[in-house]
Amino acid sequence: MNRTESKARDDGGALLEVRGLTVTFGTPRGDVDVVRDLSFTVDRRQTLGIVGESGSGKSMTSLAVMGLLPKGATASGSIRLDGVEILGKSDAALRKLRGNSMAMVFQDPLSSLNPYYTVGLQITEAYRAHHNVSRKAARAVAIEALDRVRIKDPHLRIDHYPHQFSGGMRQRIMIAIALCCEPDLVIADEPTTALDVTVQAQILELMADLQAETGTGMIFITHDLAVVSQVAQDVVVMNGGVQVEAGSTEQIFSAPQHDYTRALLAAIPRLDDDLEELKMVGDFRTGATR
Amino acid sequence: MSAGEPLLEARNLVKEFTTNTGGVLSGKKRAFRAVDDVSFAVGRARTVAVVGESGSGKSTTARMVARLMPADGGSVLLDGEDVTHGTGAALKHFRSQVQVVFQDPFSSLNPRHTVDRIITAPLDYQGMGVPGGKRQLVKGLMERVGLNPDHSGRYPSQFSGGQAQRIGIARALAVKPKLLICDEAVSALDVSVQAQVINLFKSLQAEDGYSIIFIAHDLAVVRQIAHDVVVMNRGAVVESGTRDEIFDNPTQPYTRSLLAAIPTINPEWEARRRVNEQRERAALT
Amino acid sequence: MPGYILRRLLGVAVILFLVSFLTFCIFFLLSPDPAVMICGKTCNPARIDQIREQLGVNQPFLAQFWQFLSGIFAGRTYGEGAAAIHCAAPCLGFSFQTNQSVVDMITARLPVSVTVAVGAAVLWLLIGISAGLVSAIKAGTWWDKGAMMFALGGISLPNYFIALVLQYVLVVQLQVLPFPSTPDFGEDPLFWFQSYIMPWTVLAFGYASMYARLTRANVLDTLGENFMRTARAKGLPSLLVLRRHALRPSLTPIVTLFGMDFAGLLGGALITETVFGLNGVGKLAADSIGKNDQPVIMAVTLMAAFFVVVANVVVDLLYAVLDPRVRVKS
Numbered sequence: 007m008n009r010t011e012s013k014a015r016d017d018g019g020a021l022l023e024v025r026g027l028t029v030t031f032g033t034p035r036g037d038v039d040v041v042r043d044l045s046f047t048v049d050r051r052q053t054l055g056i057v058g059e060s061g062s063g064k065s066m067t068s069l070a071v072m073g074l075l076p077k078g079a080t081a082s083g084s085i086r087l088d089g090v091e092i093l094g095k096s097d098a099a100l101r102k103l104r105g106n107s108m109a110m111v112f113q114d115p116l117s118s119l120n121p122y123y124t125v126g127l128q129i130t131e132a133y134r135a136h137h138n139v140s141r142k143a144a145r146a147v148a149i150e151a152l153d154r155v156r157i158k159d160p161h162l163r164i165d166h167y168p169h170q171f172s173g174g175m176r177q178r179i180m181i182a183i184a185l186c187c188e189p190d191l192v193i194a195d196e197p198t199t200a201l202d203v204t205v206q207a208q209i210l211e212l213m214a215d216l217q218a219e220t221g222t223g224m225i226f227i228t229h230d231l232a233v234v235s236q237v238a239q240d241v242v243v244m245n246g247g248v249q250v251e252a253g254s255t256e257q258i259f260s261a262p263q264h265d266y267t268r269a270l271l272a273a274i275p276r277l278d279d280d281l282e283e284l285k286m287v288g289d290f291r292t293g294a295t296r
Numbered sequence: 297m298s299a300g301e302p303l304l305e306a307r308n309l310v311k312e313f314t315t316n317t318g319g320v321l322s323g324k325k326r327a328f329r330a331v332d333d334v335s336f337a338v339g340r341a342r343t344v345a346v347v348g349e350s351g352s353g354k355s356t357t358a359r360m361v362a363r364l365m366p367a368d369g370g371s372v373l374l375d376g377e378d379v380t381h382g383t384g385a386a387l388k389h390f391r392s393q394v395q396v397v398f399q400d401p402f403s404s405l406n407p408r409h410t411v412d413r414i415i416t417a418p419l420d421y422q423g424m425g426v427p428g429g430k431r432q433l434v435k436g437l438m439e440r441v442g443l444n445p446d447h448s449g450r451y452p453s454q455f456s457g458g459q460a461q462r463i464g465i466a467r468a469l470a471v472k473p474k475l476l477i478c479d480e481a482v483s484a485l486d487v488s489v490q491a492q493v494i495n496l497f498k499s500l501q502a503e504d505g506y507s508i509i510f511i512a513h514d515l516a517v518v519r520q521i522a523h524d525v526v527v528m529n530r531g532a533v534v535e536s537g538t539r540d541e542i543f544d545n546p547t548q549p550y551t552r553s554l555l556a557a558i559p560t561i562n563p564e565w566e567a568r569r570r571v572n573e574q575r576e577r578a579a580l581t
Numbered sequence: 582m583p584g585y586i587l588r589r590l591l592g593v594a595v596i597l598f599l600v601s602f603l604t605f606c607i608f609f610l611l612s613p614d615p616a617v618m619i620c621g622k623t624c625n626p627a628r629i630d631q632i633r634e635q636l637g638v639n640q641p642f643l644a645q646f647w648q649f650l651s652g653i654f655a656g657r658t659y660g661e662g663a664a665a666i667h668c669a670a671p672c673l674g675f676s677f678q679t680n681q682s683v684v685d686m687i688t689a690r691l692p693v694s695v696t697v698a699v700g701a702a703v704l705w706l707l708i709g710i711s712a713g714l715v716s717a718i719k720a721g722t723w724w725d726k727g728a729m730m731f732a733l734g735g736i737s738l739p740n741y742f743i744a745l746v747l748q749y750v751l752v753v754q755l756q757v758l759p760f761p762s763t764p765d766f767g768e769d770p771l772f773w774f775q776s777y778i779m780p781w782t783v784l785a786f787g788y789a790s791m792y793a794r795l796t797r798a799n800v801l802d803t804l805g806e807n808f809m810r811t812a813r814a815k816g817l818p819s820l821l822v823l824r825r826h827a828l829r830p831s832l833t834p835i836v837t838l839f840g841m842d843f844a845g846l847l848g849g850a851l852i853t854e855t856v857f858g859l860n861g862v863g864k865l866a867a868d869s870i871g872k873n874d875q876p877v878i879m880a881v882t883l884m885a886a887f888f889v890v891v892a893n894v895v896v897d898l899l900y901a902v903l904d905p906r907v908r909v910k911s
């Protein structure tokens with residue numbers, strides 16, 4: 007597969023520009039904003055990290071960009087992909103973008119793959135959703151996609167089912183699915199959280215290599231500050247649906263401005279030292295203290 | 297590992313599971329060793345961490361040690377006494393000495409019982425009387441683990457993950473055990489909550505001298521809490537030693553690869569952040 | 582795979598042996614002396630002895646059981662000499678009531694029960710699954726609520742009640758259908774259809790209700806699965822997402838249930854056949870129970886057990902074919 011011209015015109019403008027994104031759930035007890043007034047940009051060849059503890063609205067943000075919010079949730083604000091407003095587009099129009107211009111890698115690779123179908127089918131259907139090609143041609147693409155994510159014997163493995171792969175290989179397959187249409191933007195929502203550290207290291211390396219090869223822009227969502235410090239150029243720290251702090255990775259990690267960011271950094275267990283003082287870390291959602 | 301007679305000793309533990317190979321239809325069964333000749337000792341008031349990747353047999357080992365699953369080989373000694381096969385009163389006594397805290401705080405707490413009832417359940421099983429009354433004991437325990445004692449009438453769903461885990465710890469402490477077995481007890485928690493629970497374990501140990509078997513896949517967490525470390529891979533012990541031996545001078549390539557894979561923050565940024573923060577604090581005072 | 586099937590078939594044989602032993606025990610212990618029944622009103626002790634001799638019921642229990650079993654595989658001969666009656670290989674004895682061969686009686690009626698079962702199954706699968714699907718996709722709407730109310734009716738109303746009401750309304754009051762009997766398709770296809778449509782409907786109603794609820798629950802579960810989100814993230818058309826990714830995981834468990842339900846019906850729909858006067862295996866069973874016709878009851882019981890046990894194996898094999906996680910190991 008030779009790398010064709012990026013589908014997006016590389017005219018210097020940001021690949022993804024999110025402005026004032028608010029995601030609201032209508033509940034019987036009134037509307038709840040799970041993401042409020044969030045703004046960020048993602049450039050080509052760049053990785054934006056979004057960090058925050060569970061429930062801070064990271065996944066809702068990514069689903070809002072993909073236009074895949076669950077029932078009951080509505081997004082407002084502005085989401086521009088390559089200069090074009092996509093928030094509020096019809097589902098049919100969004101479908102043409104999903105998988106094609108923007109793709110997603112999810113947290114749990116086993117449950118994110120359908121156990122009833124071979125990985126080959128699950129890759130080819132993604133390709134064929136956007137390319138009018140024969141089964142055979144799509145299969146060749148899928149074999150190459152598996153090869154690109156460094157799965158050995160791709161021509162044999164293509165006919166295997168998800169449960170026949172290890173956790174790390176399943177995530178490689180998810181990445182192959184996401185990359186098979188050469189999207190401009192990849193959103194990875196906790197892609198390594200379910201994996202062992204050694205496997206995580208391999209997957210992170212693979213993602214970095216592929217990004218260098220293809221030049222895609224990436225949103226990397228995680229709760230793990232150390233991981234985000236390694237993969238992202240820019241970071242958004244979220245808490246309770248709002249942006250706490252944003253800036254370059256170096257800035258966030260060497261001179262955090264907000265108390266919340268500082269508390270988070272202090273709470274990371276480290277390999278070279280004992281935990282820093284914990285007095286300042288409260289249980290943010292409950293106010294419990296010890 | 298530590299001086300004096302250890303509180304608990306696991307000797308040559310073995311567990312085999314039979315699995316179907318080549319699909320259910322072929323019917324070929326094969327015994328597979330999930331735990332293969334695992335031995336370690338837990339000193340008094342010490343924490344032994346068992347680490348390894350998922351599927352390495354950590355939980356199975358813990359279950360055997362906790363007598364929640366029969367061992368296929370080997371023995372467990374508590375205070376020098378073989379407790380591998382004890383039943384009836386002996387088992388009851390064992391359970392009053394060894395308590396378990398599980399990974400998922402919510403699924404290990406009965407959602408239909410109040411905190412009060414959850415915490416006193418092991419006491420009822422033991423048929424233990426409580427001087428000063430149960431109410432008093434529950435309040436005391438809740439305070440110890442950092443929960444508001446006025447919330448003893450609430451249900452688990454009314455608590456956050458970190459708080460629910462504290463309930464699990466309070467329940468484990470109710471019978472005044474000597475050993476706590478924590479199977480991934482902080483793995484599901486957010487970092488800030490995780491740090492609090494780790495500190496809770498440390499202060500409980502410092503105050504009351506509990507021994508702890510701390511099972512985790514996260515080596516950075518283990519580094520914060522363990523005195524001794526047992527590294528497992530594919531059911532077997534790869535290497536074991538004191539925390540500093542394992543973290544500073546690992547002898548086995550497997551241990552080294554585990555350590556090398558842990559993501560870390562650029563140390564230069566870390567140093568700058570600390571200097572910044574110290575400067576700010578100094579400016580404040 | 583062949584080894585597995587062989588082992589399963591062996592299991593079937595063992596279970597059928599146990600079932601026949603148990604049924605035999607029950608009849609041996611509980612029923613009145615068959616010789617007295619057969620002998621009828623004009624009877625004397627000598628005649629009873631003679632009949633006992635001929636039936637073999639004067640022999641010890643195990644010997645009788647052995648004769649019964651070997652009769653099935655090798656045939657058996659009742660009585661001796663000139664009075665001897667031979668019963669060829671799959672021999673399940675003779676009816677005490679009509680003296681007919683039990684095997685003949687069953688083979689004559691089996692097609693009726695099969696027709697009832699197949700027709701009902703087609704109906705209930707079509708209706709149940711599509712209603713369940715629509716309910717799940719339109720969950721919370723009036724479509725969903727209506728379908729589920731209907732299904733609740735199908736589950737709670739007893740079969741015979743629906744059968745009687747239907748018959749009263751359609752046949753007696755409106756007279757849109759003739760009074761049903763057991764017709765032959767070749768003779769009068771229209772009458773054949775008119776006779777079967779009510780039993781099909783009655784049976785299908787209950788099952789379809791159950792299948793609709795189950796399908797709805799399964800589809801709702803599947804729609805919440807992570808792989809559905811993946812499928813949508815690929816940009817697949819929503820219909821393809823549903824058809825390919827939701828349907829198969831939702832319907833595979835239903836195959837198991839269907840296999841068992843269908844096999845159960847092959848053993849005879851007792852109530853429905855009786856109400857509609859269909860001469861199927863179910864009605865045969867009902868009649869013979871009423872008249873204490875032991876050989877027939879034995880045979881019908883055994884046959885029903887046979888269908889269920891075999892269906893069990895078939896369903897397990899089918900499940901393995903449909904679910905790759907069962908079929909191929911990592």
Ligand SMILES: Nc1ncnc2c1ncn2[C@@H]1O[C@H](COP(=O)(O)OP(=O)(O)O)[C@@H](O)[C@H]1O
Nearest residue numbers: 031040058059060061062063064065066067076
């Ligand atoms: N279906 C829903 N209805 C109402 N609130 C929801 C729903 N799904 C998620 N939420 C809430 O949205 C918030 C953000 O969730 P999420 O984006 O998944 O967090 P994260 O990915 O950062 O862990 C959470 O507080 C969660 O409780």
Ligand SMILES: Nc1ncnc2c1ncn2[C@@H]1O[C@H](COP(=O)(O)OP(=O)(O)O)[C@@H](O)[C@H]1O
Nearest residue numbers: 313314330348349350351352353354355356357
């Ligand atoms: N009840 C069981 N039956 C069969 N295999 C099991 C069972 N419990 C655990 N295993 C297997 O034993 C191995 C070790 O499991 P476990 O002790 O849970 O590992 P860990 O806790 O280190 O992740 C795994 O391969 C797992 O699949």
Ligand SMILES: [Mg+2]
Nearest residue numbers: 064065195196
């Ligand atoms: Mg999330």
Ligand SMILES: [Mg+2]
Nearest residue numbers: 354355356480
């Ligand atoms: Mg485990």
